[in-house]
Amino acid sequence: MLNASRKAQAGLRLNGFFESYMFIFVPLSLIVGFLFPSPLREYTAWAPYLFAFMTFVMAMGCSPLQVKQAMRMPLVMLVTLMLVHIAAPLAAYGLGAAVYGPDSPYVIGFVLFAIIPLGVSSILWVGMAEGNIPLALTLVVLDSALSPLVVPAEIGLFFGADLSFDHWKVMKDLLIIVVIPTIAGVTVNHWSRAKAKAWSAPVAGPASKLAMFAVVAINAAAIEPFMNELKNDLPAMIPLVVLLVVICYVLGFAGAWLFRKPELTVTLLYAAGMRNISLGIVLGLGYFEPKAAVPVVISTLIQQPMATIMHKLVAKFGIGRSSNPPQAGEKAV
Numbered sequence: 578m579l580n581a582s583r584k585a586q587a588g589l590r591l592n593g594f595f596e597s598y599m600f601i602f603v604p605l606s607l608i609v610g611f612l613f614p615s616p617l618r619e620y621t622a623w624a625p626y627l628f629a630f631m632t633f634v635m636a637m638g639c640s641p642l643q644v645k646q647a648m649r650m651p652l653v654m655l656v657t658l659m660l661v662h663i664a665a666p667l668a669a670y671g672l673g674a675a676v677y678g679p680d681s682p683y684v685i686g687f688v689l690f691a692i693i694p695l696g697v698s699s700i701l702w703v704g705m706a707e708g709n710i711p712l713a714l715t716l717v718v719l720d721s722a723l724s725p726l727v728v729p730a731e732i733g734l735f736f737g738a739d740l741s742f743d744h745w746k747v748m749k750d751l752l753i754i755v756v757i758p759t760i761a762g763v764t765v766n767h768w769s770r771a772k773a774k775a776w777s778a779p780v781a782g783p784a785s786k787l788a789m790f791a792v793v794a795i796n797a798a799a800i801e802p803f804m805n806e807l808k809n810d811l812p813a814m815i816p817l818v819v820l821l822v823v824i825c826y827v828l829g830f831a832g833a834w835l836f837r838k839p840e841l842t843v844t845l846l847y848a849a850g851m852r853n854i855s856l857g858i859v860l861g862l863g864y865f866e867p868k869a870a871v872p873v874v875i876s877t878l879i880q881q882p883m884a885t886i887m888h889k890l891v892a893k894f895g896i897g898r899s900s901n902p903p904q905a906g907e908k909a910v
Contacts, residue, residue: 636762
């Protein structure tokens, strides 16, 4: 029994370590994918299933009661979804089209970054800043559940007949890798009376982080053959992606200004600023030419460091109630 307890504590410490240093491990996974493309490329078919596992683990932390409580803030949720799926895609399209022209595949990549569902890791940062975790969880679950409808619809709205795009296949794939695992996770949480998350955390927590790193590395390996022909575009692309990520955060902060509550400010800040990059890479490489995936791939290098910067700003200006991120091995949420 004591040995099992020690193993559980070790698993929790490992999960805390991964969470504390996400801003290092995610870019490192990208670099590993570029350095060792040949062996990793053989596992490309695994990426959707690894992603489904990540989604399931995330959803186990959300109960039907939490969803119900968050639904009592419909205006907050509506504002967030409008920022994410209307304001941000318009900004992304305008930025990409202004620099590369509306017919560039890079514009698809900018828009794709903006319209993919909210990032699971946003819950971690909301927790560190003492935001509204149930609201953040519900927003991620709800946006993920809507993604089979929203993502194809917005791609069609922005690019229409100019883009050959199998809407139904995307909807089916999103159902399999996002919606079904989400429903399964929430159901397991309910049936276990919210015990499944804590019981499985020592194993499922670190495993889900490793799955995330693997997805990033595998998809980086898939795009590596095309990076040489894209290298001339990268110096201009990187600051543009940084600018787009900053715009998303600014939109979240502006939307939160309507409610004037610290916990809602940090919640909307991270909800609007962070995206499910792993899913974006899977979609970008699965349905578009490689250039369309480049902005999403680059955002992998930017998203976690930017979240760290935002956390520092939140603490410095007293936007949230928490100013100290958890140290390695501590539980973040």
